[in-house]
Amino acid sequence: MKSFLSAAILSLIVLFFSSCGKQNEAGKMIPENAGFVAQIDLQSLSKKMSWNDIQQTAVYKKIIADSSMQEWSRKLLENPASSGIDFDNGLVFFTAVHNGKRYVAAEGKINHESDFGQFNNNFSTGQPATKDGELSIMNLKENNVVGWNKNYFIYVMNPENGKYHFEKGENEGDTPINTPPADRSAEFISLCKKLFSLKADSSLAENKIYASLLKEKGDIHVYQNNDALIRNSGNLGMLGMLKLDAFVKDNQTTYAINFENGHVDVSQKFYLGKELTDIVKKNLGNNINMDMIAKIPSTDVIGLLAANFKPAGITEMIKLTGMDGMINTYTQSMGFNLDDFSKATDGNWLAAITDLKISKDSSKINPDFRFLFSAGVADKPSMNKLLAAAMKTSGALGKDSLVNIQTNDKLLAISNSASFASQYLEGKSNSKFDFDKELSGHPVAFYFDVHKLLAQFSAVANEKPGRKQLIEQSLNLWNNIISTGGEFNDGGFSFHTNINFINKDSNSLKQLSHYIDQLYLIHQQEKAEQANNMSQLDSLLVVPPVDTVK
Known part of the structure; x- marks a missing residue:
């Protein structure tokens, strides 16, 4: 299970940084009750930071140097197109609720169906895909499911798997309160078929707010249905008793995120219910x-x-x-x-x-x-x-x-x-x-002013070299955050946020990648020093020979 989780995370990272294109027709298969949707347009991001740039990072080099890595994983890292996915059409990630339980889905377009099927064999339970008309369905490890036809694919996954593995790692095994999630594969197979056959009025295809978001310039477009998220969380009962549901009704938020030179640009829009909007x-x-x-x-x-x-x-x-x-x-x-x-x-x-x-x-x-x-x-x-x-x-x-x-x-x-x-x-x-x-x-x-705050912490971070290095790297990156707005237009309240960096000339995505890479190197250095200290401590604890001479 742990190896499957690692492989799945690795694949998602590859797909995220390799996909291109803003208009994703697979996005029409998003249900209207989706609480969170992220649509990735990496056509511009690939110009700002290419896969070749990623291959030069310390994190990538560490992963690719792992001799225990399976061949398919290495092939995917070296050539993401080997997955059979058409990266010219991007990816859509969303979360929604089905039968009272949350699920996570990833959608996209297929370039080579045979390659895609072979790619998924690496995650399968060992059973071949089954056919339902033009749709192929495959059971994956940890009771997840993937479905595809000749054009599109949908992964349906249980988010409880991540929680289970995290708590298992924390507790070093299963406990009475941390057991593997229930098998939802039969439910996911049925759900996957429904997503492929969604009618327009049951999806986000006719959602004017989502459509308006996709018209904005953005490397990443995020849609958040706060109404659905809160209602599906089970907390609306108390809100309803206090009549606070008026603050939740029709509450939606959108974000268009752009990685520009020297700053990350975020355009936000908040939509409220009619009564609250009027106030x-x-x-x-x-x-x-x-x-x-x-x-x-x-x-x-x-x-x-x-x-x-x-x-x-x-x-x-x-x-x-x-x-x-x-x-x-x-x-x-x-x-x-x-x-x-x-x-x-x-x-x-x-x-x-x-x-x-x-x-x-x-x-x-x-x-x-x-x-x-x-x-x-x-x-x-x-x-x-x-x-x-x-x-x-x-x-x-x-x-x-x-x-x-x-x-x-x-x-x-x-x-x-x-x-x-x-x-x-x-x-x-x-x-x-x-x-x-x-x-x-x-x-x-x-x-x-993020920089001023970090500068103050820098003055008191001398005891731990790793912490001081971390703050120094942060000081080299972060400047300030400026957010303005509140104006009402096109049915919502608009805000604009700039996350500003010290370096105004380089693209913010590359700067963030370099920053994360440096933090990784600092972490690796700390791990090596801890291991060395433990080794020296063990040598000091060696029991001296017993003198048997009388």
């Missing part, structure tokens, strides 16, 4: 308040989140759940209600972390930083009610100097430093940041 559209503002960002009394910002969203929208969401009466009953005893919350702020919000310094003593790591939460004041009497309730709660819990609340006629400031909050409210800083241009002009904006 968010009505209360989402135009742009974040850049003046609030400029008031931050530090230029050393490590993380920042800003938004323009009317608090009345939060109140409407609470009313949608039917919990407004209960919440009002509770808050009235504290001197305010939901209407006061709606009127208190003007919809401008800001949260920031600055001036991070990490030190280390003999026993622990000690982080020091400044945090700030701010909101624009719209109605001072309502804001005073909220502050009075906060002070009352704080008093009941005991005074906490880590939380300092201050306000003026325009702004509320909460910080772990009284002087930091005061300087912010004074507004004399007029700070300028490199990210100002990227963040401005959107209802929501996020910034996180």
Whole structure:
């Protein structure tokens, strides 16, 4: 079983990096209840990082040098086309639920049917494929199934196999609570046949959101049906009792991922149910308040989140759940209600972390930083009610100097430093940041400086050489993450995220490959050093000869 799992993982890696093409007709065989779908367009990725590039990595060289590798595995690594798969049409991976249980599937197009059948013999249980009309079905090891005709193939797999092998490795064998998954091969054979004969209205072929996603430029397209994922998880019962299912209904997310020079570009879109969409559209503002960002009394910002969203929208969401009466009953005893919350702020919000310094003593790591939460004041009497309730709660819990609340006629400031909050409210800083241009002009904006965080950890990572090398490699790669959006268009809320690298000239996919390769080499070096240390320890533990001379 373990060898089959390793071979399956190896094959998936080969197929992933070798497939090309965006338009995959096999994608029409995706059921409408699929919770997660990933469609790979590696036609552009093969130009950014070819199979020959992968063959130069330390990971590949380690695998191919294994003398115990079976011949078919070596052939596949050297020439992925030997699998019989048509890599000009790409691959689709998805997960869905059938008969109340989750399964994982991989679909694609066949180039040479005979080669494909021979390829799958390496995974089979030893029994030949059976025919059902034009469809061939083969039982694979670990009760998985593959089906194919002269054009397309579908692998149907049980995700419980991975969980079983992981826990088996952790516990060094089977345990009463970790037994092999039930045999679902008969179910998978029936399911495989159904997937080949799906009607358009039972698949994603007529899903407008999925179709819109595939029109976007992307090396990888991801579709996530959050409604289906949550409903199939068995947790909707509690959500329904709290009327939170309104937040789940028709909730879908899409991602178009591009590996560009110097950064990974992610276009995201969030689709909500009609009721929730109407609330968010009505209360989402135009742009974040850049003046609030400029008031931050530090230029050393490590993380920042800003938004323009009317608090009345939060109140409407609470009313949608039917919990407004209960919440009002509770808050009235504290001197305010939901209407006061709606009127208190003007919809401008800001949260920031600055001036991070990490030190280390003999026993622990000690982080020091400044945090700030701010909101624009719209109605001072309502804001005073909220502050009075906060002070009352704080008093009941005991005074906490880590939380300092201050306000003026325009702004509320909460910080772990009284002087930091005061300087912010004074507004004399007029700070300028490199990210100002990227963040401005959107209802929501996020910034996180990965490099600054890693630099602080680098200063306290001297004890373990491997850890220090890991951080150094990370410092050479990661710069920051900038995400903006919130605009409503074509039925959804759009966001755009850039994961920025230090090197702006090289393609991000190649940089990620090099980074992973370096981490692998560091891991191998640590393993070798541990083995050497154990060998030296064993030599010291040799029992000395017994002196029998009297």
